[in-house]
Amino acid sequence: MKRPVVITGMGAVTPLGEDVASSWQALVAGKDADVPLELFDTAGCRCHRAAVASLPPLAEMRPKALSRLSRASRLAIPAAREALAAARLLDSAGGSLLPVLPLSVSTTAGGMAFGESVLRNALARKHSHLLGPAARYLPHQQILDLQQALRFEGPSVILGNACASGANALGHAAGMVSSGMADCVLTGGFEALTELVFIGFDCLQATTVERCRPFDLKRSGLLLGEGAAFLVLETPEHARQRGATPLCRLSGYGHGTDFFHLTQPQPDGQALVEVMRRAADDAGLAPREIGYINAHGTATPVNDSAEVRGYRTFLGESLDQTRISSTKAAIGHTLGAAGSIEALFAIQALITGNLPPQLNLQTPIPEIAAALVTEKDASRPLRHAMSVNLGFGGSNAALVFSRHEN
């Protein structure tokens, strides 16, 4: 069985805005969220900047309950609520209209800041300060926060496939719907900036101390970010019965593992090519039919060069006609949320015909220069858009979104 899958609602909290509309408006206007990082001490690090999100208020929660939430949950709950509201699945009291709603969600660090507290307090022998953070740091606690805040239950899958896991979560959710495993799934990803992860990327010298410049010859590393994005996926029939309007279809998904190295992609991009081909085949498309690709584009030297080679192979002569941009220059690399937020941006491009420009370009990599979105060609009608992600451990994923024809 393979049933079509439509998207009927989206929600986001990004460093550019507290919802989809404000994030998108800032993104296509060419703004970025690169700011000095003050969430924790970065003394001793090379890099001191990140793309930091503002936490939307959760007015309905009591202060005590709010104080127990991790930063990750503070990002995830409003994004998921916006998605349910947009899909007309939210009741007047702010809860889900579906009491059972399967979840397919991604993160890489969950509530890691609480985990850091556990170790810090244990090392300081503060015995009485362990239970709260220990009980709330693992990723399924943020899922439980989400389920309780929005009042639903049901099976949940939490994907931890590093930086590709957001795309995996959406692809997995689409598989659940298309196979008949579920009629409707809430899917997405969330990530909060944490000290352990920030210092980890810093010590790998993967973060930049300059501007984040994806696909530029002078790129010097990534900008870390945080945020959350959620989408409601369902069958067209389920949407029609509820009176919901599909925004687009999730038409293709490909994923695979690159065995080359734990932290580096295969230099010729061939593993990524296979994944993009699987996604295009799944959607029944030739590569030239894909009008826009939201690229992974971390701005690290090894990632971007492998990715460019991958696009050249995958798109062939149609590369120059395709439009490509990495939105990480604007919102940073949001790790476990990246695949979901960037998929949401690809969908916005598909729906609106506006393309997010490639920020901070000075000297684009010649092989991809003609395809990168500039301010001059930041608008074009699209029929299909793709979102691509690569992760530690060689986890690669690609998603294809297509216009929904009634």
Place this chain on the structure above:
Amino acid sequence: MQPWFFPDMKTDLAVIGQGAVTPAGIGITALLHGHPVETMISPVSRPDRQWPVFKVNLNDPAFARWQKEPRLRRASPLSYFLVEAAEQALVGLDAGELDQTGLVIAFSTGCLTYSCRFFGDIVTQGQKAASPALFPETVYNSPVSHVAATHRLEGSAYALAGDETAWIAALKTAWLWLEQERVKQVLVLGGEEFDSVSLDAYRSARWLARSKLKSGFIPSEGAAGLLVRRAGPGDSKIISRMEDGFIYRSKPEALAAGQRCLQQFDSRLPCHKSAQHHWLGNIERKLTQDRPPGSAVGEQAYLGEATTASAAWNTLRALASLDREHPRLLVPVWGGTHQIGALEIESPPPILKAPIRP
């Protein structure tokens, strides 16, 4: 709870391979008949006190072959547990079938040892002590990548996080990939490694056995896995039903969640109990008291609590206990911090072939 599977959908998974790494030894025999030895370990916050822990013997000769793998040179114990359990489960597969094999691994805490070492160095010595060699090994996905690369599993590969019930999510993922014909078989693993900071967390929750003389929760580590494919005629061990998603945060909610979950299954189904030493043990006793007990292969030793690894061990033990008297079993999966789930497993009667007449 509304059914979210279509009622006419077959979700049978045939078990065609199994592997286990336990504190009682390496392999299925050790899982079924071994006895772990306690090690006394102090929590980070109380060096003056010790609690019993079950640890895997990393000097076991089974691990020696993996130390030569370049990929595993810097890997954490968890990756070794998983690579070894995978090797056992894949033993019946031809090399040509590996490119059609998917991989799903369920974790709770993941690479805890290296995460604690990495962040502990930062806390005690400052940011400049951060190790670029350790950090990539702290990521959930690293052991998945190591297992896939070491065994050349070229199908889909996922790292799933959660409490014990992530094991069910992993089995469901395998079913989905098989249904989509992305792969021909899927290796499903659960694995955890112990770090002494776990004792701080468990102690703060008052879960630990107060002394080794009293029965109670003993932290543990290890891995186990199943190689599964879509069930067909002649398969002897089948996972025929998987339910999860019954969430809770408090003890009363856990009881209600367990009730909702177990109500999904035939009330005459014998139950393979597994939470005797867990904080949910009383709830298991209460909810399963009217069910017939599942059979046991002799007296099986308590292997301690290792979340997803425990869920996998219990499933393998239950599969081993299927017999003529108990051809179907209910296997509850008591998620300790999020949700309750359960599996139904069965051993269909062998297909009788007509005798060949001369």
